[in-house]
Amino acid sequence: MTHLFIHGTASSGRIWRRLLEAMESPEGVLTPDIPGMGDARLPQGTSLSFEDWLHYFRALVSGRRVHLVGHSLGGAIAVHLAKEPWVSSVTLLAPATRAYCEARRAASMSGRNPDSLVFESPLRGLAASPGHISREDAGVLREDYAKAAPLLAAGVPWPPYPASEAEYLSGKPVLLVYGEEDAVIPPCYFRRLGDELAEAGICVTVVPLPGCGHIPQLEDAHGLARVLKSFWERSGGG
Numbered sequence: 001m002t003h004l005f006i007h008g009t010a011s012s013g014r015i016w017r018r019l020l021e022a023m024e025s026p027e028g029v030l031t032p033d034i035p036g037m038g039d040a041r042l043p044q045g046t047s048l049s050f051e052d053w054l055h056y057f058r059a060l061v062s063g064r065r066v067h068l069v070g071h072s073l074g075g076a077i078a079v080h081l082a083k084e085p086w087v088s089s090v091t092l093l094a095p096a097t098r099a100y101c102e103a104r105r106a107a108s109m110s111g112r113n114p115d116s117l118v119f120e121s122p123l124r125g126l127a128a129s130p131g132h133i134s135r136e137d138a139g140v141l142r143e144d145y146a147k148a149a150p151l152l153a154a155g156v157p158w159p160p161y162p163a164s165e166a167e168y169l170s171g172k173p174v175l176l177v178y179g180e181e182d183a184v185i186p187p188c189y190f191r192r193l194g195d196e197l198a199e200a201g202i203c204v205t206v207v208p209l210p211g212c213g214h215i216p217q218l219e220d221a222h223g224l225a226r227v228l229k230s231f232w233e234r235s236g237g238g
Helices: 014-023 052-062 072-079 098-109 115-120 134-146 150-154 165-169 185-201 221-235
Strands: 002-006 067-072 087-093 174-179 204-208
Touching: 002 014, 002 052, 002 072, 014 134, 014 221, 052 072, 067 072, 067 221, 087 165, 087 221, 098 185, 134 150, 134 174, 165 185, 174 185, 174 221, 185 204, 204 221
Parallel strands: 002 067, 067 087, 087 174, 174 204
Antiparallel strands: none
16 A cells, blocks of 8 residues: 655645654655655746646556555645545645635735735744744755745645535545644635535544644654554555
8 A cells, every 4th residue: 555645835745754753664655745846846937727736646656556655735635636536545744625725715806915924934833832932943945945935936726625524525534634723724614614514424533633733744743643544544455
């Protein structure tokens, strides 16, 4: 079984390293950089669509059975990939939900750059407390933010969400994890998503992590590792 981890905006696959250390590096791990971020930077003037990202991940997986894990924007990507027959389970970590993306589009239509609303600083508000992030990890976050600057300036291709998350996730076991002190995406969006999935009959497990902000994979890697391992064992093929 392959484990595909998809990071969020202005980040890279490096954001998963503490979690993978805590999990003692499970076999079959993929932590790619989303095109336009990390070391997968694009030539100047290259434009991207959300569908381009979906095509990239479909080609990367190449039909292998996977447990999907998506963080923030990566969570939205994971939702849109969930209907693929090769997806065994979906973990949404502080995901950019449909309701949240609609709010961002509304901000854009009002004349504000929705990406600047959150990413005006590479570290501001990401963790519940600055002490939750090591100096080394903070340096990585700053580096990845700088690498993503051209994409942020051009505008992140946020997901269209023509359908509700439940329509994408139907038939798949879902784990929804978020930090109770998330200052980037208010936790009310996650609670709303959990309720909507449960009402739609989706097999969803909701786990709020106390004391965590928007990046639990750095703030509480060991706690998140335990949650993931338990979920994968229940979902089969962990």
